[in-house]
Amino acid sequence: MRxxxxxxxxxYRHDDGVGLAIIEAVAELGLxxxxxxxxxxxxxxxxxxxxxxxxxxxxxxxxxxxxxxxVHHFEVTATSDASGLQLTTAGRSSHALGVQDAxxxxxxxxxxxxxxxxxxxxxxxxxxxxxxxxxVRSAVAPVVELIAEQIAQATTQLATxxxxxxx
Amino acid sequence: xxxxxxxxxTLDVRALTRVEGEGAMHVNVVDGQVTDVRLEIYExxxxxxxxxxxxxxxxxxxxxxxxxxxxxxxxxxxxxHAIEQALGVTLPADLRDLRRLLYCGEWIESHALHxxxxxxxxxLGFRSAIELARDHRALVERGLRxxxxxxxxxxIVGGRAIHPVNVRVGGFxxxxxxxxxxxLVEPLxxxxxxxxxxxxxxxxxxxPDFNGDWELVSLRHPHEYPLNEGRLVSDRGLDxxxxxxxxxxxxxxxxxxxxxxxxxxxxxxxLVGPLARYSLNYDKLPEIARQAAVSAxxxxxxxxxxxxxxxxxxxxxxxxxxxxxxxxxYAPPRAPSVSVIGRAGRGHSCTEAPRGTLYxxxxxxxxxxxLDAVIIPPTSQNQHAIEHDMRExxxxxxxxxxxxxxxxxxxxxxxYDPCISCATHFLDLTIVRA
Numbered sequence: 001m002r003x004x005x006x007x008x009x010x011x012y013r014h015d016d017g018v019g020l021a022i023i024e025a026v027a028e029l030g031l032x033x034x035x036x037x038x039x040x041x042x043x044x045x046x047x048x049x050x051x052x053x054x055x056x057x058x059x060x061x062x063x064x065x066x067x068x069x070x071v072h073h074f075e076v077t078a079t080s081d082a083s084g085l086q087l088t089t090a091g092r093s094s095h096a097l098g099v100q101d102a103x104x105x106x107x108x109x110x111x112x113x114x115x116x117x118x119x120x121x122x123x124x125x126x127x128x129x130x131x132x133x134x135x136v137r138s139a140v141a142p143v144v145e146l147i148a149e150q151i152a153q154a155t156t157q158l159a160t161x162x163x164x165x166x167x
Numbered sequence: 168x169x170x171x172x173x174x175x176x177t178l179d180v181r182a183l184t185r186v187e188g189e190g191a192m193h194v195n196v197v198d199g200q201v202t203d204v205r206l207e208i209y210e211x212x213x214x215x216x217x218x219x220x221x222x223x224x225x226x227x228x229x230x231x232x233x234x235x236x237x238x239x240x241x242x243x244x245x246x247x248h249a250i251e252q253a254l255g256v257t258l259p260a261d262l263r264d265l266r267r268l269l270y271c272g273e274w275i276e277s278h279a280l281h282x283x284x285x286x287x288x289x290x291l292g293f294r295s296a297i298e299l300a301r302d303h304r305a306l307v308e309r310g311l312r313x314x315x316x317x318x319x320x321x322x323i324v325g326g327r328a329i330h331p332v333n334v335r336v337g338g339f340x341x342x343x344x345x346x347x348x349x350x351l352v353e354p355l356x357x358x359x360x361x362x363x364x365x366x367x368x369x370x371x372x373x374x375p376d377f378n379g380d381w382e383l384v385s386l387r388h389p390h391e392y393p394l395n396e397g398r399l400v401s402d403r404g405l406d407x408x409x410x411x412x413x414x415x416x417x418x419x420x421x422x423x424x425x426x427x428x429x430x431x432x433x434x435x436x437x438l439v440g441p442l443a444r445y446s447l448n449y450d451k452l453p454e455i456a457r458q459a460a461v462s463a464x465x466x467x468x469x470x471x472x473x474x475x476x477x478x479x480x481x482x483x484x485x486x487x488x489x490x491x492x493x494x495x496x497y498a499p500p501r502a503p504s505v506s507v508i509g510r511a512g513r514g515h516s517c518t519e520a521p522r523g524t525l526y527x528x529x530x531x532x533x534x535x536x537x538l539d540a541v542i543i544p545p546t547s548q549n550q551h552a553i554e555h556d557m558r559e560x561x562x563x564x565x566x567x568x569x570x571x572x573x574x575x576x577x578x579x580x581x582x583y584d585p586c587i588s589c590a591t592h593f594l595d596l597t598i599v600r601a
Binding site for chain 1: 215236284
């Protein structure tokens with residue numbers, strides 16, 4: 001199946017809308033991919049990314065230790081968190097079941113993509129209102145570029161390894 | 168987190184798990200008496216009410232859909248109906264059916280999610296749906312199958328699965344093709360069977376003996392199980408046109424929460440949602456759903472919040488059966504919408520969101536812009552009742568240690584499927600360098 005880019009966020013919560021701003025820009029690239037919005041609810045995420053060679057998830061992130069606009073980059077497979085970083089959603093995700101739960105849920109049901117790339121943009125302002133803060137807005141273009149690169153690489157790899165057609 | 172100091176016992180659950188959104192509960196016990204139970208669970212949509220002022224009357228359905236991620240259709244439906252009433256617009260039967268179908272999609276999705284991923288693990292001794300999936304994969308797959316059908320309905324009728332874009336004041340932008348809906352007949356039939364199996368399954372769970380004494384409030388319609396319209400009725404004699412909603416319901420600020428809590432004037436706390444809907448509309452359920460309820464040992468009235476899992480399963484049977492009825496008789500409407508012209512007026516609407524009655528009111532100016540908006544979601548209406556129940560629930564269980572009491576409280580709160588604050592969706596990161 002072709003790659004999917006999943007954006008999570010709320011445009012009425014300032015920087016929380018960054019994931020949606022990114023997928024909007026990605027959709028305009030006209031690549032042979034699926035681009036969808038999701039809420040972070042695990043069953044829906046698992047449904048979106050299962051059977052994919054590559055799924056990219058973009059979301060707002062809050063580590064508290066990095067400046068706004070910092071891009072956190074994680075890579076997860078069916079069995080390992082390959083980046084050596086541990087991602088927790090600590091009950092702060094809007095659905096107490098968060099992205100980490102979605103990964104565990106996907107593993108329990110054998111419904112993980114071959115590669116799951118998670119891009120989280122560090123936020124500054126999550127209060128009610130529209131529009132991204134300057135630092136976060138500046139991160140949109142580089143993340144879009146990063147996503148385009150990931151997709152180009154994956155497509156090249158697929159072409160060279162000649163995998164079977166869509167399952 | 169718990170603290171003990173002499174006879175004072177405090178129970179703080181800072182982040183409730185497996186409820187929709189973020190929330191916290193605070194319980195105070197002094198000398199063996201529960202003195203205070205506070206839920207900090209809900210952020211009212213005041214920002215959205217302010218945001219809507221000055222917008223064109225066409226905009227509230229899309230904007231309010233963002234208030235809740237789990238029930239965007241409910242917000243769209245209440246907004247559309249209220250604005251159409253303000254503008255003197257009535258929809259023909261075919262468009263009305265299509266809206267009902269879309270709403271069924273949301274009920275299916277929301278109830279399947281709550282039963283299988285949020286609620287059932289409590290009854291089976293699992294800490295999460297992930298553990299449940301590891302041990303009972305086929306069961307969880309059954310829940311996901313139903314949820315997927317709900318998704319597909321929303322995607323086909325609503326234009327996409329998240330925050331549907333095909334809904335407008337006056338109807339829809341496009342009506343779905345007959346073939347797209349026909350493809351759902353078999354999945355809907357299978358899902359209806361899955362729902363019947365779900366009723367039988369959850370009917371076998373063990374339920375604590377607990378009955379709430381709140382007034383039950385829901386829409387009631389003369390011919391159908393309520394979704395989009397009806398009068399607002401209760402089991403204690405309330406029977407009003409929804410236009411008079413604010414004459415009977417008062418909201419008050421409570422200091423411990425951003426929430427405005429609602430109560431019935433001169434009557435007190437009340438409960439909206441599946442228990443109320445079911446108990447007030449049992450006679451309007453299709454035979455297949457009523458039979459399932461009877462087989463699961465449910466009477467025509469249910470006041471035990473723990474048994475809401477059975478009621479949700481019965482409502483799943485209803486929603487799937489109703490969706491099937493509409494899909495099987497579907498012919499594309501003559502036009503996807505009726506024409507609507509902005510003019511001065513006030514309109515009200517209540518519709519039945521999966522969690523209960525959702526009230527919207529709009530004042531529209533002569534130029535078609537929104538002058539004022541009032542939105543009262545089901546969870547703010549239920550908050551009083553939940554706190555009341557938690558006080559009683561904790562009082563009966565003070566012999567338990569803090570860990571077990573906390574766990575049981577969390578489970579009890581999940582009975583009400585509270586929508587807490589669906590406003591943010593971000594990742595809270597803790598980075599551990601390996």
